[in-house]
Amino acid sequence: MSKLRIGSGVDFHQLVEGRDFWLGGVLVPHHKGALGHSDADVLLHAICDAMLGALALGDIGLHFPDTDNTYKDIDSKILLQRTMQLVGEKGYQVVNIDSTLCLEAPKIKPYVPQMQETIARILSLTIEDVSIKATTTEKLGFVGREEGVVAYATVLLEKYTIN
Known part of the structure; x- marks a missing residue:
């Protein structure tokens, strides 16, 4: 019998001029970007928090604090990889992800397939997951x-x- 765990995550970032806009590991062209200690990829951060929460491992700020310059401007794909390592060390793997972005602009539909591919590759999933x-x-x-x-x-x- 398999053991399942579910987790939820949420992340917020301010949008400002002069920053790149990273969503789901993809650089999305826009005149504003998310402000944060890292690259401020809200989607990857919410996924990390959901993964950590499912196993009661705290949150992204506990593992990758914004007070540590190691994580200054870090690519959030690295944070997702490291979160996956933590989950794997506990003997778990991701089954699937359901996520929602809330934003007025830009329209992200053209970028969703690339985001799915990026996240799936890091987490050893299919894009359908x-x-x-x-x-x-x-x-x-x-x-x-x-x-x-x-x-x-x-x-x-x-x-x-293990069989």
Whole structure:
């Protein structure tokens, strides 16, 4: 019998001029980018938090603190790889991911396949195992005013089975 664990994650970042906009490990052309200690990839951060949360391992800030210059401007794909290592050390693997990005602009539909491929490659999944959806907030709140971006992720983990 396999053991399943589910985790949820959320991340928020302010949008500012003069920063690259990384989403799901993909550089998305936009006049604003997310502000953060790392590359501020909200989607990868939410996925990391979901993975860590599923195993009660704390959050991304515990493992990769913004007070540590080791992580200054780090590529969040590296953080996802390191999170996968932590999950693997506990004997688990990712089954699938369901995620939602909340932003007014830019439209990310053209970039979703590349995001799925990037995340799937890092986590040894197929692109069918990585769901990425997007929504606006209908011009409401800080997301609607294009002041920030939010990502939500739910991850299912399964304990390795040894035959």
